[in-house]
Amino acid sequence: MSAGRGGEIPFHEANTEWLRATGQACDVVLSSRVRLARNLAGFPFMPKASRADRRQILDVCRRRVVEIPTQERIAWVDLHTASTEQRTILVERHLISKQHARGKLNSGQGGIEEPRGVAIAQQSEQLAIMVNEEDHLRIQSLRCGLSLTEALKLANEIDDALERSLDYAFDRRFGYLTACPTNVGTGIRFSVMLHLPGLRLRNELEKVKRAAAAMSLAVRGFYGEGSNAVGDLYQISNQTTLGKSEQMLLHELQNEIIPQVIEYERASRRMLVTRGGPVLRDRVHRALGILTHARLLAAEEAMDLLSTLRLGIVLGLVEGVPERIAHALLLLVQPGHLQRATGRPMDQEHRRGARADLVRAALAPYRT
Amino acid sequence: MLCQCGEREATIHEVVIKAGRKVERHLCEVCARQAGMDVGTPATPVVAKVTVVQGPTCDACGTSISEFRHTGLLGCPACYRRFETQLTPLLERAHEGGTHHVGKVPLRLLQSMSGTPAGESLLGDAVERAARLGLLRQQLEEAVHAEQYERAAMIRDEIAKAADSHSGGPEPKP
Ligand SMILES: [Zn+2]
Ligand SMILES: [Zn+2]
Numbered sequence: 001m002s003a004g005r006g007g008e009i010p011f012h013e014a015n016t017e018w019l020r021a022t023g024q025a026c027d028v029v030l031s032s033r034v035r036l037a038r039n040l041a042g043f044p045f046m047p048k049a050s051r052a053d054r055r056q057i058l059d060v061c062r063r064r065v066v067e068i069p070t071q072e073r074i075a076w077v078d079l080h081t082a083s084t085e086q087r088t089i090l091v092e093r094h095l096i097s098k099q100h101a102r103g104k105l106n107s108g109q110g111g112i113e114e115p116r117g118v119a120i121a122q123q124s125e126q127l128a129i130m131v132n133e134e135d136h137l138r139i140q141s142l143r144c145g146l147s148l149t150e151a152l153k154l155a156n157e158i159d160d161a162l163e164r165s166l167d168y169a170f171d172r173r174f175g176y177l178t179a180c181p182t183n184v185g186t187g188i189r190f191s192v193m194l195h196l197p198g199l200r201l202r203n204e205l206e207k208v209k210r211a212a213a214a215m216s217l218a219v220r221g222f223y224g225e226g227s228n229a230v231g232d233l234y235q236i237s238n239q240t241t242l243g244k245s246e247q248m249l250l251h252e253l254q255n256e257i258i259p260q261v262i263e264y265e266r267a268s269r270r271m272l273v274t275r276g277g278p279v280l281r282d283r284v285h286r287a288l289g290i291l292t293h294a295r296l297l298a299a300e301e302a303m304d305l306l307s308t309l310r311l312g313i314v315l316g317l318v319e320g321v322p323e324r325i326a327h328a329l330l331l332l333v334q335p336g337h338l339q340r341a342t343g344r345p346m347d348q349e350h351r352r353g354a355r356a357d358l359v360r361a362a363l364a365p366y367r368t
Numbered sequence: 369m370l371c372q373c374g375e376r377e378a379t380i381h382e383v384v385i386k387a388g389r390k391v392e393r394h395l396c397e398v399c400a401r402q403a404g405m406d407v408g409t410p411a412t413p414v415v416a417k418v419t420v421v422q423g424p425t426c427d428a429c430g431t432s433i434s435e436f437r438h439t440g441l442l443g444c445p446a447c448y449r450r451f452e453t454q455l456t457p458l459l460e461r462a463h464e465g466g467t468h469h470v471g472k473v474p475l476r477l478l479q480s481m482s483g484t485p486a487g488e489s490l491l492g493d494a495v496e497r498a499a500r501l502g503l504l505r506q507q508l509e510e511a512v513h514a515e516q517y518e519r520a521a522m523i524r525d526e527i528a529k530a531a532d533s534h535s536g537g538p539e540p541k542p
Contacts, residue, residue, distance in 0.1 A: 041445060048429045048443035107439035134441070156472075163474050169445035170477060173496050175469025177445045181455055182462045184448070186471045216464050242459055243466020243503055248522050255518070 023145015027314050028262045030193040030233065031144050033094075034151040036159050037178045037187035038137040041167040045179035046134060047109055054115045054132055060166070061131040065119045068161045075122045079103065080113050088336030094142070095120055095128040105134060127154060134179050135187075137162070146262075148190050148254045152246065175242065185242030190253050191220075194261060197232040197311045198268030201280075208261060215257060216240050222303075231303035231330060232311075236261065273315060284312030288321070292363050296352040302333040302359060321366045329362055371396035380405060426450045468500040470526050500530050 023029070039045060043057055066076060079087060079100065087101040096118050099106065103114040116132035130138040139162075141154040169177040176187040183189070199205050212219050216239050221229040236258065238249050272280045287308035291297075297305075310326045312318040331337055333355050339346060342354050371378040376396035382405070395403065423433035431443030433454050442448065448455065459467055504527045511520040 039445065044429045044444040045442055045447075047439060047441045048431060105439075105441065107441055159472075160475055163476060168474050170474050171445070171448055171469075173468055174448050175471065177448055179441045181442065181448075181459055182440075184459070185463065185466065185469045240463045240466060242463040243468060243470055244464075244507075245471035245522070245526050247471075248519065248526070251519060251522060256516075 023143065023147055025262050026145040028194055028196070028265045029146040029258070030195055031142055032146055032148045032151050033140060033142050033189075033191045033193070033235075034148065034155040035189045035191075036137075036139040036155050037135040037176065037183045037189075038139065038159070038162075039169040039177055039179070040136050041169045043136065046105060046132065046136070047107060047179060049132075051115070057136050058115045058117060058131055061129075061137055062117060062119070064162055064165050065129050065131070067165075068158060070121065070127070070158075072121050072123045074127075075120050076117060077120065078115075078117045080115050080117075085336055085339055088334075089340060090118065090120075092331065092334040092336050093125065095125065095140075096130055097133060100130050100133045127158065129158065135183070146192065146254065146258060148192070148250050152190075152250060182239070183241050186244075186246050186249065188241060188246050188249060189237050190250055191235045191237030192253065192258050194234050194236060194258075194265070195232055195307065195310065196234055196261075196265050197307050198265045198272055200232050201272060202268045204264070204268060208264065212236055212257070215252075217253070217257065230300050231307040233307070269311070269315060273317075280315075281312075281317050284308055284315075284317050288312070288318060288363075291359050292367055293360070294356045296349075297333070297356040297359060298352055299333055299335060299355065302355055303330060306330050306333070321363065325362060325366070329359060332358060332362070369394050371399055373399050423454075424450065465506075466503065468496060468503060470500060470504065470530065497530065501527060504530060 040057060040060070043049060043053055046054075049057065062076060066074060068074070077086070077090070079090075079096070080103065082090075087096070090096045091098055091101050100116065100118070102110075103112050103116055104110045114132065116130075118131065119127075119129040121127035126142050128140045128142075130140070139155050139158050141151045141158070143151045171177055175185040178184050178187050196205065196208070199208060209219050218235075218237050218239050220235045220237070222231060222233045222235075236253070238253055240249065244252075287305040291302075291305050291309060306326050306329055309318065309321065310323065310330075313321055313323050313326060332341065335351060338351060338355055338358065341358060346354060369378045370376070371394060373396060376398065378394035378396055380393075380395045380397065380400040382393040382395070393403075395405070425432045426443055426447045427450070428446035429443035431447055433451055436442055436447070436451065442451070456467060504523055508520055508523045508527065511517075511523055
């Protein structure tokens with residue numbers, strides 16, 4: 001256990017769990033995530049917690065979290081003392097929410113100096129435990145591909161270990177109590193990150209969104225609540241948490257809904273290849289052309305081009321470029337990672353230049 | 369402190385807490401009278417602390433129901449029981465009709481409850497148990513109707529657990 005309090009965040013670049021490009025249905029599913037919301041009994045929820053309360057909650061939770069017996073090192077980061085760049089990088093790696101980076105609740109309360117932190121399984125990045133986000137504890141586990149069962153198993157192990165020494169706020173009618181009643185009950189959110197360029201190109205996304213809404217599921221963009229669907233990446237998750245068990249919610253998503261979306265996306269891709277082969281091939285190679293020649297790239301543009309490139313790789317339309325390169329670039333073109341790579345703060349113009357340079361350099365060995 | 373008119377010293381101080389927001393007014397006698405406030409005997413400074421709260425308030429944390437409606441967040445664990453009446457329709461809308469918890473229970477609670485007297489149980493009293501079972505039976509019927517047999521089997525397991533829990537809950541896993 002290392003307690004990198006506001007110090008350097010030690011990352012293993014290749015190990016971002018959600019970009020490993022392996023696992024079940026990984027042609028469409030990038031990753032599976034489980035989040036458990038928990039609060040301590042005897043403390044107010046975050047909106048009513050004083051600075052002293054928050055400090056105490058943070059101390060208690062940190063002590064327990066670092067004691068959990070896990071197979072790998074868990075790094076602790078105090079977010080109120082971390083640098084802006086560190087916080088940005090954690091958001092880009094999907095280890096903390098934007099809200100947690102800002103330290104602000106949705107109601108607007110709080111700020112950057114509010115005591116809060118995150119514990120991260122350093123080697124695999126399969127586990128991140130946020131302390132003092134909207135709830136006192138948010139246990140998140142992450143797996144590549146469609147693997148909610150495995151993700152739930154890890155989250156439950158951590159939850160059980162923490163509960164041995166922490167008293168959770170639990171009610172016999174309402175279950176696990178959360179600051180927002182939309183999370184009460186199991187406090188669980190299953191979510192699956194999907195790459196859906198086929199559905200987007202065939203204008204079928206609205207159908208998926210409508211069907212999901214009819215089944216009480218949320219469809220969100222790449223960075224969760226309220227974010228755009230950059231790079232054709234979407235997260236589908238349950239909204240119901242009360243009145244259905246964890247197993248029932250998991251089953252609905254993993255066995256009933258997600259397989260349909262996967263099949264729908266695959267059918268769209270097949271259709272694009274058989275009915276519009278030359279058009280698709282042209283689109284993919286234009287994307288590759290821009291990525292290998294552009295001198296200025298905005299983040300969203302780069303993400304969209306990489307999405308098209310990934311589609312081409314998965315469908316075998318592009319030879320020689322490994323999928324993992326496209327995946328690594330999805331992360332490395334993000335502002336925080338880019339800034340860290342260049343080692344100096346940049347304005348937007350310089351960032352676009354640096355981004356294009358980085359992408360060209362990464363793809364140079366594979367140019368045909 | 370000067371009154372908001374900027375002419376006279378403020379002698380009447382009012383603090384109004386409305387929907388969780390604190391609004392302070394510091395007025396001179398003239399302005400206070402104009403605002404329709406009861407200023408009492410002239411020349412004695414009045415400190416009026418008025419707390420206006422709409423609807424019920426949680427004793428434990430001070431959150432009012434209007435404050436919750438404004439932010440969407442509750443203030444403490446006790447809020448759930450305090451606002452049970454107001455929360456129930458909202459929960460039903462947010463959770464596909466769900467009103468009672470089904471699923472995981474803290475392990476230590478499970479252990480501490482085993483061997484407790486019948487009537488009060490891990491997942492609530494008889495009324496709560498009946499509500500939970502009613503909800504699950506309805507889900508079961510829907511699943512069978514839609515020929516979702518795998519789901520139906522899971523719901524049946526939950527029904528068995530819920531029916532079981534009054535006798536001390538399901539056995540904790542080793
Ligand atoms: Zn005045
Ligand atoms: Zn309360």
